[in-house]
Every structure is written in structure tokens, then in C-alpha cells.
Amino acid sequence: MTNILVVDDSTSMRNMVSATLSSAGYQVKEAPDGKAALGVAKSMKFDAVITDLNMPVMNGLDLVRNLRALPSFKYTPILLLTTESSSDKKNEGKQAGATGWLVKPFNPEKLLATVGRVIG
């Protein structure tokens, strides 16, 4: 069972991502912001995390930093799902410890291909 944590403050975006992943047989947990995600992350293990950058309460970069500090997330692939396509933002994401990124707008095939890349 491959578990993926999907974090986005937009319900429609979260629903789309998680429906796409579930349809491909992944087990998905959702969280509406970084803080909630961190809570979920502490309670179970995930094979990958997909997070939005700009969220209330705790943003995506802080979430990545916090996750990387957890022993169980030290090497977990973390993908940023973002509309920010400037390389500044991507570098900031990398610095924080993100594995890679997925640029919105995504389409289901693209999403699955990218997730497939990081999960064996």
C-alpha cells in the first residue's frame, strides 16, 4: 500500500489530486494546510508528500522544513504542487528540502507520471 499525503488549502485542487491518485491505486490522506499536514505526518508514514506552497497557517516551505526534520520523512519524496514557476521559488523549495515540483495546471496523466517518478 503506497501512502501519499496531499496538502492544499483549495478543496477542489485537493480533491482533484487525491481522486487522481486514488484512481491509480494510491492510498491518499488530505490536509488543508501545513500545520494539519504535520499533524497527520506525525501519526503515520507516507511514501510521498505533495504540497501546495501558498497556504494559510503554515505555508508549504515551512511544511517541507518541518517534515525534513522528522526522522521518518528524512528521505521521503516531497513534491511541490505550485503555480509559481519562477526559478526563485523552485530554488527556495529545494533549499527547504523539497525533492521536486509539479507545475499547476496539472493534468491527471502528468501528475501520475511525476508521482510515478518518485515512487518505485
Next chain:
Amino acid sequence: MSIDLSQFHQVFFEEALEGLDIMEQALLSIDEPQFVDDETINEIFRAAHSIKGGAATLGFTQISDFTHVLETLLDEIRQHKRTLLSEMVELFLKSCDFLRDTTCQLMQDLTPELTQGSELIAAFEKMLQAVEENEDSSDTYSEMNDSISSSVVAETFFGGMLNESRSSDEKMEGKNMAENSLIKSSKEEVIDKENELGNGAGDGKTWKIYFKPEPQILQTGNEPFRIFRELAQLGELEAQCHCDLLPDFEELVVDECFLYWTLKLTTQASRDEILDIFEWVIDECELTVELVSPEFKVDQSAAEEKKDNLKGIISEEAASEDMLKVNQSNLGATEEITSNGVTSGAKGDAATIVPLKESSVDPLSNKGQERVPLNSDESDSKKIIDKSKQKSIRSNKKEKEVVDRGGASASSIRVGIDKVDSLINLVGELVITQSMLSELGNDFDLDKLERLSNGLEQLRQNTRELQESVMKIRMLPISFAFNRFPRMIRDLSNKTGKKVQLTLKGEHTELDKTVMEQISDPLVHLVRNAIDHGIETPERRVALGKNEEGSIVLSACHQGGNIVVEVSDDGKGIDPEAILEKARDKNIHFDEAETDPQKIFDLIFEPGFSTAESISDISGRGVGMDVVRRNIKDLGGRIEVESKIGKGSVFRVYLPLTLAILDGQLVRVGDEVYVIPLVSIVESLQIKSKNINSVSGNMILYRLREDNVPIIPVYKAFNISADNTELDNALLVVVESDGRKVGLLVDDLLAQQQVVIKSLEGNYKRVEGISGATILGDGSVALILDISGLMHKVANQKKKPKRAA
């Protein structure tokens, strides 16, 4: 593998509208634009950003393109590159309106009207240009351009993986990555060489890839292993590992990567497709990708290097291998890994330790001599994917049509998880009660009677709680209806030059969603009236010794089984004399002797009444208050006015909590049971013959204290047979509707109970005098009387025979 994204349209629309409300509220909260705080701007930005993301994903380019421009300006403000001006706030507010309209049009499957959008975009672009001139910093501007173009680029970029139709030049150009990376040969050279070597090679080109990651690459979850696996999917891959940088065992850090590789990839894929695979690590590695002749062989001698350090290598491999496992299982105890490394290293046999379980690709192997063929049927599978994609697109279209037809009018509701949890909890209790009762029924004897009645009592309680809980799901805080008013007040005060302060009270009061949707328009009308007719101009207010700024209060609270919504202002109030005069002008029928101000105020709800001297575009459009009252009546509510000249007016709207459940009085007429809404009942009495007053025609009046109440025999109205057709001693239920009283002649009064309203129109057809139906405890259907409809029906029935005669 495909997902029909159209199933998310509804959620997106609702979310977009919510986001627009958030934007609007945040914008309205800005008093001094230049000192706006970061959090407010961030909130607005975030809302716009989410809308853009969703719209782009779902293909609503009208929305995403527009929001992009909006977002660009917001982003500059957010990053303090430019100051927020009040013109911008106005422009943002107009954008909210435009986006709201566009969203609603899309929701109804209409083609959105985009003229306003283009105008707004032009205005935004003017502002963005202005920044450039004023601050003389081409920085901001170019950056904005950059972000626009790079988003296009990103699209191309990603499209590249699946869409090979785009030319590689186009991709090359857009790709910052290629420029940033440490590729040594110049672009032109590469392309030349590419053409030269690629020509005629039917089974693709051969690439030499030198990949030397920085040690910390593993710490972002990027495994070289993954990268090689992906490369292998492009064609045939041979990997050779260089181990010369491996430190001595004691100095080895397990989660750092000391290995680097030379790879030979034979593929039909373009250089960009190869670079795409390295996209995430391009800044953390040395990478060269160059075309070589197919005869190129990965250097094998390197594999033999540092043979003397073999033990260390083995440990590293073992450690790395374990680490990769650790990676995959998300365990990260460094000590454990190290000790594993030592033990497995001690075995001393590299070959048994090295192979990774998943695949024949072994990036950590130093067995570079052996060619590891990594054939992939990628191209075949790609074709299959393409085909299935086309199919799914076609079937998506079909599905979409079906969904659209079925779901056009379906709206959804967002419910707090606590409400759902309490429901689940209650259902759990219901199940327990049910199982208790069925166990009791298995071998029932009279000794268990008490337990049975206890059980039934429990069932009753469960059901009531469940009912309340379910009703709560439909309840939303009235702030949903109130939220539009700050914006409206702002616009109206700009338009009229009147200063108005709006106060909202009791926004958390919950109201049924349907009631909420239908009360919104009447409330808007009342608030507009308050500004237009109530609040005086600032000069006039000052002259009257009032605060220059007028006040409008919108409040909501529970009162019994009702919600009371008040719209009050501290304006000039309503002059009863003026109303009477106007009513005479407009030939509205009223009693000249009337002195009760309440009755006089009620005249403003008569059709055709308007107190404004001139018709303004704000409120006086002739339809006015009679429509307001009718709408409220349709909801089963009523409206009252209270006003003092010079002090202001209060419009009080009483609404039922819900439209789905009704407190009813059950009455029997012949074999039929009818439900009379409890709210409309004034009293029930036994007819005394001395009070019966037959006047001309077939109208019978009953003298009830000082009123004469017309009697409607229900059996006659519905043409059924009744037990009792004599008036004397019969039961009369006096009900009130539209300010008039009538007495309903019934055979018997039964229980009072809550009934669940079922639509008669939906299940059968509309029947005059009946507002709906319900199912009683014994399973029979009872009709719910619509009092005003019944009055109308009876009045018509009386007219017809007259005409016939």
C-alpha cells in the same frame, strides 16, 4: 488511467465564489491602502492564486488568464515592490465582480461575457506599466514578464514529456534549466552535433551522460537510483559507477553521496527529455549530456580503480543499499544503518550485497564491466497510453454530457465535520436502540412491557436528536447572506454621497440554506431603501444635529421557532401622513379612519406604492416593497415596520428556521386528514349558532368578538364528503393569512405534531389551496393546507356560479 475532471467543476465554482467573497471582504477591510498589512494582502493574493490554479487545471482559461494579471499586481504589492493605491482597490473589487459573473456564467454553461474583463486587464496593465515608469526600475516589469513567459514555458516544459509535437528548439529556448546547468558545450554546437550524429541512426542516438551529484543530494529525497530508472525507460542504459571519491570507512557519512557516474544511453528521446529527468537536481550536480557515436563504450578501467580500498567500498555500498531501503521504508536511524553496513561489509563479498532488489539497474554497482541492458518498451507503452488517452477523452465527453444534463440544478452544501460526526454518533445510538427492540420482540411477553416502553421512549429521543442533527446540516450562518452588504454599502455611499456605517450583528445565527438564498434579495432591497430613502445627506444630518455618518444595522437572532432579521437605520423615519397622501394619490384602497401607525406603514407593502419623490436607480424601480413582502410570505415569514419621524426605521423580518419541517395541527374532514400550519392558527372554537351571520350571497360570517370571520367549509372547498355539514356546534379553526382571518369548518381536531413536508408539485402536480403533503405515522398521506391559496380558491369558486347565473 484517466480521471474526468468535470466532476470537480461544481466544487471549484463554489470554492471560487467563496474565494471571491474572501477577497472582497479583505479589500473592503482596507481603510488606508498605502498602510495595508501584509496578512490582508496575502489573504487576497492567496484567494486569487487558488482560483487561478483551479481554473487553469480545469481549463477555464477565461478565469485563469484574468486572475494571472490580477495576481501579478498583487504579488508586487505583497513583495513591497509597489504600494497599494485606492484606485487599485477599486479595480480589484471590480475584478471580483467580473470573476463572479464569469464563474456564474460558466456554472450555467453559458459562454462568459469577456468585454469587461478585457477592459479591466487593460487597466491593470496600465498600472503595471506605471510602476515601471515611476520607479524607473525595469526590474519589476521584466520580472513580471518573466513570470508570465515562464509559466508558458512551464507548460511547454511539462507538455514535452507527453507531447512530442513541439519542436525541440522551442523547448530549448524556454528552458532556464538548460542555461543554468553546467553543460559545457554551447547550444549551437550541441544541436549541430546532434543533427550530425542523429542522422541515419534508426534506433536512436547514443548519449554520454556524466552525472556527479553533490553529496547532499540524497537529503532532498532525490535518489540517483530513481533518475537512472527513468533514464532506462527512455532506451538502453549502461551505467558505470566511479568510486574514487569514497572516503575511508571511518569518514563515511551514510546519507551523503560520494559516488558519481558515467552513463551511456541509446535512445530516440531528445536531449530535453533527458534533461527533464535531471530537472530537480540540475542545481545540485555536475552534469554533461553529449552525443557520441554508438561505438562509445563506458570506460571500464575506472571500475578497477581503488581496488585496494575495496573493503571500504563494500561498506559504502552496503550502507548505501541499506540506506536506500531505509529511504523506501522511511526509517532513518543512522546508527542502525552504519552497524548494518559493518556487518554486511564484513562478509566481504560485494556481489552478494550489491544487487538491488527492484531492478537490474544498479547505480551503486562497480561491476561496470558487465553491460547491464536496460531495454525498455517505453515507446510501445507510450503508444498505448496515447490511444487510451484518446479513448478516455472521447468517453469523458460523453460522460460530461450526461453529468451536465443531470446535475445542472444540483447544488451542494459544505458541512462541518463535527456535524457529520454527531450524525454518525446518533445513527450509532439508533442502531443500538433498534437491536435492543428487536431482541425484545423475539420472545415478547407482558412482563417486558416496561422495557418496551422504555425502548420506545429511547427511540423517540434518538429520532428527535437525529432529526435535529439532520436539519442542522442544512443550516448555514446568516453571514453568508450578510457578507454582500459591506460592499454594497460602500458602492451606494459612493453613488449617493451619503456617509453610512454598517454594523452586522448575530452573523452566526444559523438559517436554512434555501431560506437564506431566498431572503437575500429582499434584504438587499431593504438595505437599499434604507440608504436611499432613510439616511439623509451628510449636510442635512449635521443641520439636524445628527452624526454626519448615518448608521445601518443588520442583525439576526433566534426568537422562538423563528429567525428575526432586522434592518434598521437612524435616518429620517417614515411619515404616516406622507404615506396616507401617497396612498390617496396612487388610489390604493385603505380605511381613511385608520390611525394605527402599524396599519398605515403596512400600506407601503401594497403594490404600486413608492414614497420616493423621484425614481432613483438605487431602489425606486416601481417593483418595490410589495415584492419584498411577497417573497417573505412565500418563505412562510412576515415583515413588520416600526418607524419614528426623525429617528429612523426598523424593518423586522420573521422567518421560519426551516422549510423542510412544519409544526402542524392535524384536522379531520370526513375520511381525510389535513395539516394546518400551526403558525397560521389563531384559535379553535365550537360554533355557537347565535354568532352565525349570513349575509348576502353564499358567504357565511361568524362573529368572533368584534371581527366578522368568513367561514370556509373545507369539505366544500375540496369537494369531499364530511361527517358534519351543519354549522351549529361544529368545530371551527380560525386561521390568519395576509392579514385576513377565516374560519375553517372541520370535523375533528387531532394531534399537533411536526410534519416533514413533501412537495406535491414534485410528486404529483400543483393543487390550489394545498402547499404540500406529508406522511403520517400510520403511513397515510395527509395534505397540508395553504391558507391564502385556500382563500383564493374559495373566492374564485364563489365567483364562478355567479357568472354562470
